[in-house]
Amino acid sequence: MSASPKARAGALAVLCAMSLMIVLDSTIVAVAVPDIQRDLGFSDAGVAWVVNGYLVAFAGLLLFAGRLGDLVGAWRVFLAGLGVFTVASLLCGFAPTAGTLIAGRFLQGAGGALAAAVVLGMIVRLFPGPEEQARAMGVYSFTQAGGAATGFVLGGVLTDALGWPVIFLINVPIGLAVWLAGRRLLPREAGPGVGRGLDLPGALLITAGLSSGVYAIVNTAPVAATAAVLFLAGFVLRQRLARRPLIALRVLARPWLLIANAAVVLVFATGMGFQFMNALFVQRVMGYDAFGTGLAFLPTPIVIGLVSLFVAPRLTGRFGPRPVLLGGLALLFAGVLLLHRMPAAPSYWADMFPPLIIMGLAVGVTVPSIIMLAMAGAAPADTGMVSGFSNTAQQAGGALGLSVLAIVAATRTAASEAGVPEVVALHVGYSQAFLVAAGFVLAALLIVIFALRRAPAPAVQAEPPVTAAFGNAAAPPAR
Template sequence: MSPSTDRRMGALTVLCAMSLMIVLDSTIVAVAVPDIQRDLGFTDAGVSWVVNGYLVAFAGLLLLAGRLGDLAGAWRVFLAGLTLFTAASLLCGSATTAGLLIAGRFVQGAGGALAAAVVIGMIVRLFPEPAAQARAMGIYSFTQAGGAAAGFVLGGLLTDALGWPVIFLINVPIGVAVYLFGRRLLPRETGPGLGRGLDVPGALLITAGLSLGVYAIVGSSVAAAAAAVLLIAGFLLRQRLARHPLIPLRILSRRRLLIASAAVVLVFATGMGFQFMNALFVQRVMGYDALGTGLAFLPTPIVIGLVSLFAAPRLTGRFGPRPVLMAGLTVLVGGLLLLWRAPVAPSYVADMLPGLIIMGLGIGVTIPSIIMLAMSGAAPADTGAASGFVNTAQQAGGALGLSVLAALAADRTGSSSSVAALHAGYTLAFLVAAGFVLAALLITAILLRRDQDPTAPVRHVETTTAQA
């Protein structure tokens, strides 16, 4: 490889390492929640904010963080977010009270948003060639899947062996190492500066609106939802009037970004909701313990990682992201329907494993292709804002899916704690999740036309190349 390629791959490694920290954090913390509740005296309602505090801050700041990356330089925002995330991890691991831990989780979410919002945009700029970009997105998806796989197992092992504080403290040495390599390897792109376009009123409106929106979803608050709608409407009005809008109108007018982001919401609603509901299914219907649940999950992220790393880039380079996305969504629907048909007394090998593997196949090609579609055509000056927009869609979709599927399952189960009632609730959630994916497939098939796809391969007489 040439030195420039070596440096690009080094930068990609830094970006993926930070993404791995974020994914590991979310899955490990989920496993450790019962121990955290016992040690710090959380109430049943209060302990949910160990997860929700992070999620609200993370989702609320993504759009602002993406715009900051365009104005101040993505590498600066990335390193600032990494620093904040690492410092907050130390605070969380040292927390001796519930309030201090929740405060640390909010700060962690803010740091994660700053770093995560610019990652996709930086990858797009590092690898502008379609084939190379497909490989880079595959590596990024592999990292995400690997973090999910490791988190479920490591969460149980670390919490049982060393206690829950270590799940936060482990981020500190990793964060320091990633920071040092990031300062050396990340391209130091410059922006026009904060004075040339940071819309502070717009930033306040959208941050408050998105935070309240996520809070409304996770807390089922109608008042918060109404307030969120008003704040977001005020933000959109502000963007029409502001001299330097937080989200340039040329981005909001990009039909492909808006449509692909709608599909992103549905796909991540499925992923996050399924992850939560399937964990409950495996524990409460099949009787697995925490470590057994983590091991039962492993096939899906392992398959996602292998497919996204090896198969997805080749398929996307040959056929373009839209056909690959449609194929992946179709396979994903099939996997969910297999799980929906699982009997009341399921066998893991016969009834669960095939569906989990098929879901891994579907997700492995779906995620890289849908991100490529959403980011396609973004000007270099706008990739941070577009990346923040796509990340916001991911987080909003995850919160929405978790809330909707959990509510539907609880409603179907009712007050009964019998295995049959629990089975009925969880399998209904799998069926509704399949409906989410089917809706994403229809959006892709009908609204994202192939002749409008700037990343679709163009066939010549003698050779086939992918056009950006």
């Protein structure tokens, strides 16, 4: 995929802008949940679906969206997803009832999945060289960190000043501007068409399986877990028998893809779990309000952004992604252990600030390098599917981390409540959760040391190559 540096930079800006919207939306919503619950009359259990509805739809559609991008052109799927996300944001902002808001969140998740599933694949094709790809991944990680940093603070400010509907409505003008820019700047890729492999029964099975799996994780539901196993087994059987399968099993049979994404699951389980548990620790143990919590968190995403933008690309270009990932995981392990060792009456600057900086340094180099390894060896015709698979691993990891660490913290807190102040029991629970998160990091580190030694070369493809043209007036119009 050849184009001028300016054209590729413009396309990268569009892709990162959409990713920023997704991250920004998730953190803003997390801050506004109490106000949403009060205004729309959600129950304590029901309000969780303001977050879970988005997560279930997002994770369930990622693989389907990635394959669809391979077949019809990633730019078409990206623009379609961005359009759905923007319209759904409008629906959420004007939602008069709890049910309408949940429906809007499901629709947002579907649009987010369509757009996000093809982003990594497009970046890999835009920047095929190792050094330039590392820089592009650094910019991508910077936008993720920037969204997280901005979302915590902006969510509190907007909700307090203008009300929670604004946190959704702000997506509408941004989404429209990014859609128009994307239509002009994104590479016009021509895939082989849906007739070459869009397996609808397989798509339904994999979507149902992944959605049920995420539902089971976030709600600890054994029935949903059983259904997920059955749906996924049916999907594998369908792929073996279908004339034109949704996903070529030769790709999923590659050990590197599965092992690398197992590490992705563990890394994102740690990252999302850290974000969630540390927010609770700061509020319930240290006594901060929502706005103060956002300010307390700022050092981590700021450091992540700076490191991923300026440091990680240079390190990766010089040493390669695997050595950088090993160093990042070692730092991540140290940071989580420091959180585990915080006292019950911590000082922010003495006890909280140092591990937040270490976590920022660690995540800033870990995320770009683990994504590069997860995408390694993907042939051009498969990058959409591999990108969707990696995004699915990220979402599943986040759901796993939130669920497991929340259960660990709650169980340990309940066991420690007898005869001690509540804040002491909470500290014990959160400390145990951080210790489990350290176990996630250690498992990821062992995977990288022993199983991810040498990245594979791209597989040979029999499908026609993808062609692209940047800003070409003769390119096919968006549909």
